[in-house]
Amino acid sequence: SATAATDAGDMLDLNRRYDFYGEVGQAGIRTPPQRHIFYMTFDLTSPLRRDLQVLLARWSGAIAQLMQGGTIGQVEPSRPNATGFDTGEALDLGPASLTVTVGLGPKVFTDTYGLADQKPPLLRNLRQLPSDDLKPELTGGDLSVQACADDPQVAYHAVRDLARIAKDTGAAATRWTVMGFGRASAGKGQTTPRNLLGFKDGTRNIIEEADFEKFIWLKEGGPSWQRNGTYQVVRKIKMHIENWDTDRIGDQNNVFGRFKVSGAPLTGAEEFDTPDFRKQDPGGNLVIPATAHIRLAAHENNNGLRILRRSYNYTDGINEIGLLDAGLLFISYQNDPAHFETIQEKLGASDALNEYISHIGSGIFFVPPAPRKGSYIAQEMFT
């Protein structure tokens, strides 16, 4: 059709704002995906516990103000020789549904910071997975910041001003970053968007509250302050889109096990029809092929495992040989990082999509619950 999606969750309201404090998990996880992301990781640069503590406190205060559409300090100080605190480029743009989600990497929970005994029980580096082609400069990080908004400049401003605070405290320095667009996942009330391969992405995602309780928020194990936290896995996945564009449509549909335009499974007619993984054609071949992405990833074929996907499309422009350089910033949330590994172990080994993608970046972070008002992210781990 020639019209844009008009589900309630697709309507842009640049005055919409979310709360940083007091929610179950941090904002930016269950929040219906906004249109843009600026994702950045940081390395810790100070060995001092106090510096990390001050950074998390100052980030929290700043994020709370930014999510309300405010500045984090003066843009134009009255004394002419003073420096502005807020860089100013988001003035007048509104809150634009900004959420900033902060994650803590494995190095936070070490003796360096006296935090080894506070380590989230399941936090560790991901194991090496089949088909990994990870570049060190796009991998790892001790802190992550996921800023999402309906205006890209609002998201960028948030990350930029948080990076300034990191530098100012001497606690952390930038490591790797991805700017993404065209949310490649759907939340409640949203039309399923498309990734850069042209397929609807996010059809069978976690939506219901009961599933968030079951698969996303941490409920037990570890220190009590970690309750309602979750684990964030991020993968920068390059897509060889120029090769993809030369592939026959029948093959493209077989790669995913779905029809490109409707998003319906190859065994159905409508997007939300349940795939029938047993169905065979008259020749005895599986209608959804053995190597189809959805067959390998579906909870029916993974002992009921489900993860929340909150990905975005990205482009890095043109590569060194003149090809379009683009892909998917895949972000998933789950209450055990092994759930991601179990699915990716299968995908990395057998997915027909592997011909067209490479996992080039990776990170894993514990995302603490939302702080209470007057408190800051992970404050309890310092007490």
Ligand SMILES: C=CC1=C(C)c2cc3[nH]c(cc4nc(cc5[nH]c(cc1n2)c(C)c5CCC(=O)O)C(CCC(=O)O)=C4C)c(C)c3C=C
């Ligand atoms: C390890 C987890 C996953 C990675 C990595 C991943 C990469 C990836 N996916 C697409 C496109 C689609 N994925 C779809 C479904 C889907 N993908 C995963 C997991 C990973 N994907 C799951 C768990 C599911 C749901 C499976 C199911 O229950 O049926 C789909 C189909 C539509 C949908 O349900 O979202 C598409 C399309 C790309 C392009 C990609 C890497 C670049």
Ligand SMILES: [Fe+2]
């Ligand atoms: Fe997928």
